[in-house]
Amino acid sequence: MSQISVNNLTWQYDGRLKPAISNISFEVEKGEFILILGSSGSGKSTLALCLNGLIPQEMPGKFSGKVKIEGLPTDTFPLSQLTQKVGVIFQDPESQIAMLKVEDDVAFGLENRLVPLKKIKKRVKESLTSVGLLEFKDEITSDLSGGMKQKLSLASMLAPLPNILVFDEPTSNLDPKSTKDLFDLIHKLNQSGKYTMLTIEHKLDGLMDMVNRVLILNPDGTLLADGNPRNVLKKHFLKIKEYGMWIPTVFWIGIKLKDKLKEKDISIEPPLTIDEAANKFKLLLKDIKDTKIKIGKKVDAKEKRESQDKKDKNEYKKFNQIEVKDLNFAYTNKKYVLKNLSFSVYEGDFLAIVGPNGSGKTTLAKILTGLLKPSSGTISLYGKNILTIDPLEISKKMGFVFQNPEHQFLSDTIYNEIALSLRLANKSEDFIKKKVNSLLKQFELIEFKEKNPFSLSQGQKRRLSVATMLLWDQDILIFDEPTYGQDFKNSQQMWNILRDLNSAGKTIIVITHDMNFVSELTEKVILLFEGEIRFFGEIRELFQNKKLLFNSYLMEPIVTTLARTLKLNFKDGSFPITIDEFLYLIN
Amino acid sequence: MREIFFKYIDKKSILHSINPSIKLIALLTMFVAITIVMDPITSLVFLLIIVLSTKYLANLKFREIATAMILSISMASFIAIFNILFYKTNFIPNIPVIFNIGKLKITNDALRVGLSRGIRVFSLINLSIIFVSTTDVTALVDSLVQNMRIPYRIAYGTLVAYRMIPLLSDEFNQIQASQKIRGVLPKKNIRSKIEFFFKQAITLMVGAIRRSDRLALAMDSKAFGAFKKRSFYRPERVEFKDVIFLISTILVILITYYIMWKIGFLKKLGVSA
Known part of the structure; x- marks a missing residue:
């Protein structure tokens, strides 16, 4: 039996003319990590709410089809047990934290489920430890940073010991560093093997190495594709582009590079993760270095930038x-x-x-x-x-x-x-x-x-x-x-x-x-850190300074990381910071 | 606006350790006891008791409650002065007068009532300051549910709403800033200002309703309200010391009444003056 089985699911909110999602069917096995893609308004969040029974049990609307979690039907089985099995972490941390103190919020869901005090204490401690917030247990929740609030939401969801975790764009309010921290945490949870995970996310670059399957929703809420990430992205690339969904940056670079190298009769498979991209491009560059492709133009980065449209x-x-x-x-x-x-x-x-x-x-x-x-x-x-x-x-x-x-x-x-x-x-x-x-x-x-x-x-x-x-x-x-x-x-x-x-x-x-x-x-950038200007100047200069970025909790663009591993730079030693520049250096 | 007058001050003291529900009952008892005293001297004695409790029972330093004190002093003086100036006996013709301020006559009764009311208001606000400063909101709600049988859905629902208040006030500031920067300012007349306020309030409401929808989903995800009962992470019990505290409070009130009556200051209790 599959852990999640969705059969012909259709849901229409009261007062809407069309269903938010329609005719969706898929099965999920234990331990999978599934990425759900779709343009805004395609019903991704709705699908998430269908998985823990909030739809149809708490929302007014028309429901048809069947969703089963570990064999239990979500439309009739008690909600308190469904929500225990399936934890959902939402986008906005402010509206999912209930209590004033960190530990109280983690305990809240357990108290409501009549878990005895001894067990609550144990689980509060375990959950806070697993997200790294134990030392903050006495803090006031509203004093936490956005990243910490999301970690707290995650801890509160982990406390009832769910088997399935659903993430609905939990990083959209977060800065790059907090996003990375949360992804690292999701990584860790994924590796523990305890959880099946479904995630809706548009910052895909730090995520793709975990994803074993991708579901894509059409704008009308039907299922466009379901399968292995590489196959699905390749096969439906044009549609994905047309509907305006996010795709991994390296995949995007791969596609562009493929186009560029087509005339030279070199073919390349677009990569999914940064590591894969680095390896693939390295091989590619090595292979063809002496023959058809020249690497690195003898120009300074500045000239290139200014030769554009400025x-x-x-x-x-x-x-x-x-x-x-x-x-x-x-x-x-x-x-x-x-x-x-x-x-x-x-x-x-x-x-x-x-x-x-x-x-x-x-x-x-x-x-x-x-x-x-x-x-x-x-x-x-x-x-x-x-x-x-x-x-x-x-x-x-x-x-x-x-x-x-x-x-x-x-x-x-x-x-x-x-x-x-x-x-x-x-x-x-x-x-x-x-x-x-x-x-x-x-x-x-x-x-x-x-x-x-x-x-x-x-x-x-x-x-x-x-x-x-x-x-x-x-x-x-x-x-x-x-x-x-x-x-x-x-x-x-x-x-x-x-x-x-x-x-x-x-x-x-x-x-x-x-x-x-x-x-x-x-063109120019001011980097603020704790109220002081840490950097004020040309954007290129900032992105060359890896240490400064790291110390200021910022990330360089993916292309720059990629170029750095490939040693692909301009004459003046600087690394490309845009996809165009990156491609320009491969010729 | 994040600075609030009344807030919990995390410390150790006798009052901090008293069960919040019992403390609330004691507070209400004191409220009644002080309100029905009309004699200013007796009121002063109660005030003295409150000041001593602030220091010795609640372990609060003056600077910790200074902002709240500004509020209580200004309210109390306003009430005292207003009553001294405008108490009804001042307007009876040919009544004996203590002194005049311009055309206003100040009578003996006015002075007595004004002082008494001022002192009582000052006492009541300071009692509230002590209560809020020594009582953690979460503990109060926990205790009301566990010791006073208040339905937990109502109590914790209110607590969740309470958590949202600062968010709403932040959001309202955002809305005002967004409008101001558009150059959309109300005209100088009051009508336009009120209209404007309502339009902004609607914008706030739209956001608030959406947030409360999301919050409701999150609460359902946490099984809030799924069962009649719930277990408790912070057990609150009424202990022997709490009972002693409540009895002592009542005794202090009665003894004060008795002594003041014996000395001759306290003649009757009531609510009329």
């Missing part, structure tokens, strides 16, 4: 738009969140602010826009102290797109949402109509213009929040995690939007954890 931009007369001098900031509790920051932002800059969670990135952005007042030091905008400028004037010079797009929404339709601030500024309806419609077109929202902003998909909400920011043709735009929680397609779309804005001469400042984004798009 040529005309250097002709801008650059002048300094924002100047930060000796900035310090503390919230009321006297602990300095930002210490002694000084830097300038020039017209046309594409600047990234990176650093682990809690290093002060968002606080800095809030100060730059005048939302928070510095404790000491000055911020000048076009040479004028920002504290002396009227907030309305600031908003005409500088736009700020917050992490959660919903926070900006005030209106009942998308059209009105964009029109809102224009109306408040007493612009004529004609002018408003022209402006709003052109923005709606630019952001592919025109067909939804009468819909409520809250009813949009994640990607659309994001685009709407950007659109509402561009009304005044501001010169400076600040984005807080613009690609957070989005599928590949929407992320790409956002990248393109930012690239276009920057090419049009706007200054872009991006706060992000997405190192691929940083390496592909931005």
